Structures are given as structure tokens and as C-alpha cells.
Amino acid sequence: MNILNSCKPENVFGIFEEICSIPHGSYNLDEIRAYIIDFAERAGIEYTADAYGNIILRKPATEGYEDKPGIVLQAHMDMVAVCEDGSGIDMKTTPPEIFTEGDMIGARGTSLGGDDGIGVAMALAILDSVVISHPALEVIITANEETGMEGAKGLDMSLIKGRQLINLDSEDEGIFTVGCAGGARVKCYIPADSEAAVTSSQDTFLEIRISGLKGGHSGTEIHLGRGNASKLMGRLTGSTSVHGRSAVIHDVKGGNADNAIPADCMVRLSLPSSDIEGFIGCIKKEAAVIKSELSKTDPGFTVNISVSGNTDPGLCMSLMNFTSFINSLPNGIIAMSGEVEGLVETSLNLGILKIEGDRLVAEFAVRSSVDSEKDALIKRLQSLTEGFGGTNTVTGVYPGWKYAPESPLRDRMVRVFRDMYGHDPKVEAIHAGLECGWFMSKAPDIDAVSIGPDMQSVHSTSERLSVSSTERVYEYLLKVLAD
């Protein structure tokens, strides 16, 4: 302890260091929740803990602010607990071992939990203070944000009186987030075709592997033009013309998560030996075309073709059926915003392609800041799947936060920012999810802005939090409350 005692503001970093001393990865929140409740009891703060693991804390207005509209501060108590491969650190029981390095705070071999421990620390420091001026305050500290926003989803918004909400879960000082995408996970199940099974014991088994792509986050990096390995596999198999006509697919593996652009994809297939030479020639030719298309965005794109010793038929789907399904799937940007320049409005990502039993499964992360566009895109995937005799599931649906043309809170926060920093903040909407989407869906009259201090590489073992940026953002937040 006391590694951060030279960091200012002392009260904020004192609380942050206490939070860091408690393991608090998602679903491992009993201890952090007990800490927050104990904190409230010691400070004489009224609180409510709900069935979803959220805690709401309330503090009356300070003198002179009794008739001003209340403010809601919001952060999440869980962190993405990741450690370096082979470190053997059990983050369920071992808290991050924090260190400072110049202006930055990090944790040895693990993620730090600046996301969103610093948001919680700032909110608690304000509640604990007897000198900060503010209107009536409500602080919402949600549970399990990082695993699908379960806390925000469950929160009863009728408990919240304030209509101006400041979310403290952003990672760039000077950037205000004022809109986010909603999303859903859509799985398409395509049955194997019986005709392929008849011809499946063919002479030669091949594996085609695509690798070396950059991949990336399916929300914040979908506009960068990076290749999707599973979609590119459809290009390769679709290029084989007559040579692939009697080929049969037996296994497919592309990507690991619906919300990550897949960097690799493998198919195992069989075909008559007489077709092999022509088939491989077509694949190589198409691979060269793709390689030149991706020379800027994905210079590492590589295709390997090898004879497979694995002759297990597994699933049997004709290559033609596989190809037409993959090539029919929409992917990437569907629409750009007409209101916010440069913002992707609607997109989807074919994140996982695999075999489950006797079915081919394609799993998508669908995102849109306009809920009706998200619904229309889900319907499009459903119709397409039905056309191939398949079925769908839709899970993990979360609402978007549409940019509000009028926002008195945003105007006030921009003005206070300008007074303090001498220039305007950047005001942005993002193509990723924030808990604000859930709050707005239940209480559409809430006016919200999301801010936070500079952080780097959150959700990874290189996560860093800037001390000086935290100090400025905290000072700024106090000015907003006083204003």
C-alpha cells in the first residue's frame, strides 16, 4: 500500500489504491461491493444495493445548491481481469500489483482496472468530501459492465431522480462521448447438405489456412478496411470454378469472438485427386489478388494450402453451398451516420465461423446507433439464413444511445471545459456500447455525457492510467458540479 501517496488528488488516488487492493474482475464483486457499502456507512452516505449487484449512493445538495437540478455520476465496479500468459496469477484471489512509471500507473503482469476503478474513486471522493460544492448527487456504481452490462440492464431507473448523468467510463481526456451503438449477437445455423455426404469419401483431403491479418475490435475498428478471414475464405473457395464443383467441406474454424474481426480461418475439404492441381491454382491466383488489395491494411495476409492427414468426414457440406452462403453474408459497414461526421452508424462482423454438430454456424456482432436499423439488419440475416434452410438465435441485445441534437448538460460541460482548458473538447459518438444506452432506453429524458482521464490499452496487461490527466479531469468535474 501507499504506492500512490505522492499522486494528486490524494483523496482520489487513496481510494483508487484501496480499490486496486481488492480483486474485482467481473462476477467476482462481493468484496468490492462490501468495500463500497462500508465506505458509504463510514461517510454517512445513504445507499441502495439492488439484486443485480448495483449500488446507488445519494448525497443531498450542499448549501446554496438546494434548488438546483440534481446530477447523477456513474461508473462500473468490475474490471477486465487479464494476466500475462504463463504468469500463473490467479486474479480471482490476487489483486493487481500496481506501480508508477513517470506519469503512468500500471500493474505488474496484469490489467490495472483503471477502467473503471478511477471512475468509482472520483465519485466516492466527491461523496466523501465536506468542501466540494454540488447539487443533489446520485452515484450509480454498476456491476458486470464488461461482460454484457448486466448491472445497467437490470437497474431500476425509477430509483434515479436526477436527469443529468455524467458517465465516468471514457478513456480520453478532452473527448466527450455523447452517443453510442446498440448491438446484438446473431447466430446463423446452416444444415449440412445430404447430397454432399454421398460424395464425401473422396481421394484427397486439403486444408486451406488464411492467417496474418490484423483483426481488431468489431466496433471501434470496423471502418479501417481490414480483412475478415472468414469472409475472405468465401472469396478463395468461390474462385475455384469447375475444379471445386465436387469438393466437400468437412471442417471450418474462423475467429474466436463475435466482437473481434477474425485474423485467421481454416477449412478442411476433400475433392477428387484429378481436380487438385486446377483447384490449388485457382486458390493461389485469387490469394494473390486479395494480397494486393490488402497491401496497405493487412500486409501480413497469408494463404497456406496443405494435404491433410485428417480424413474424418465430420460435417459434409458441398463447397458450392458453403461458398454461396459465405459470399451472401453482409459484413462490415452497412451505413454511416448522416448526423455525426465519420461515425459508423450500422455495421456487423462475422466474428466466428465453425462447425457445431452437423451444422455450420456463423456468429455475428451487429451494431447500430439507430435501434430500428439494428433490428432491420438482424431481420436481413434471418431471411438470408432461412433461404439456406437454416435457423437463427438472437442474444445479448443492448440498446444504443442516439446523439441528442439538444443537450443542456453537454453545452454546460463544453463551456466549463473551454473556460478551464482554453479550447473546446472533441464531442463524439462511438460505434461501441456504453451503459448510457441502457439508462436512456429506460429513462429517455436523461441528458448524458461520458468523460474520463487518459488511459492506454485497457482490457490488457499493458493498461496504463495517467496521473496528471486524472488530476485535471477531477478538477474539471468539480467545476462542472459547482457550475
Ligand SMILES: [Zn+2]
Ligand atoms: Zn469500462
